[in-house]
Amino acid sequence: MKLLLLAPPGAGKGTQGERLAARYGVQHIAAGDLLRAEAQAGTGAGRDIAAYQARGDLVPDQIVLDALTPAVVEAAEGGGYILDGFPRTLPQASAAAELAARLGVALDVVVYLYAPEEVLTRRLLDRASQAGRADDVADVIRHRHRVFAETTGPLVDYYTERGILVAVDADQPPDSVTADIQARLELLPFLAN
Ligand code: ADP
Numbered sequence: 001m002k003l004l005l006l007a008p009p010g011a012g013k014g015t016q017g018e019r020l021a022a023r024y025g026v027q028h029i030a031a032g033d034l035l036r037a038e039a040q041a042g043t044g045a046g047r048d049i050a051a052y053q054a055r056g057d058l059v060p061d062q063i064v065l066d067a068l069t070p071a072v073v074e075a076a077e078g079g080g081y082i083l084d085g086f087p088r089t090l091p092q093a094s095a096a097a098e099l100a101a102r103l104g105v106a107l108d109v110v111v112y113l114y115a116p117e118e119v120l121t122r123r124l125l126d127r128a129s130q131a132g133r134a135d136d137v138a139d140v141i142r143h144r145h146r147v148f149a150e151t152t153g154p155l156v157d158y159y160t161e162r163g164i165l166v167a168v169d170a171d172q173p174p175d176s177v178t179a180d181i182q183a184r185l186e187l188l189p190f191l192a193n
Contacts, residue, residue: 007113010120017084031085
């Protein structure tokens with residue numbers, strides 16, 4: 001199973017990613033978590049990453065590729081992955097596709113989680129009162145949604161054209177979203193055998 005979760009901030013990529021990884025016995029690779037860990041390590045690149053994340057801007061593609069590629073290659077060799085939040089730009093998608101072609105492993109499916117922006121914003125503000133992520137404040141949330149629409153949104157068309165996109169309504173309780181994703185995945189030929 002090689003699956004990418006494509007979703008705006010607050011849609012539940014992290015929650016669904018963990019569940020799918022457990023269900024299919026593959027690794028969950030969360031780009032935001034990996035980058036936050038690198039930021040906390042306080043290396044030169046880490047300080048740059050922290051600044052981009054705090055503003056809600058995307059981390060530059062080359063830094064992301066350097067941070068994510070080893071984990072993706074290792075997981076692909078180990079049987080698959082649930083990629084959560086990477087690729088998030090067209091250049092990242094091209095680089096990831098080239099890498100996959102070189103390794104002889106292609107993405108099986110992209111699950112696009114969608115929900116109205118006001119629902120997503122409410123969830124993130126609720127999370128802020130518990131988890132305290134520094135980028136979960138109203139103006140940074142608004143900026144992250146704008147960045148998603150402008151820079152990550154085009155990946156919906158990119159993967160639709162490649163025939164591997166499945167869109168799931170994320171404006172439902174988490175268990176219903178999980179059930180919908182699994183029902184859609186079970187219709188796919190690569191899981192049938
Ligand atoms: P969310 O989807 O709610 O924004 P994430 O943890 O996935 O949460 O991402 C948090 C931040 O990490 C993003 O705002 C961005 O700064 C950075 N980030 C995560 N994934 C990528 C990526 N693929 N490319 C560039 N930046 C990324």
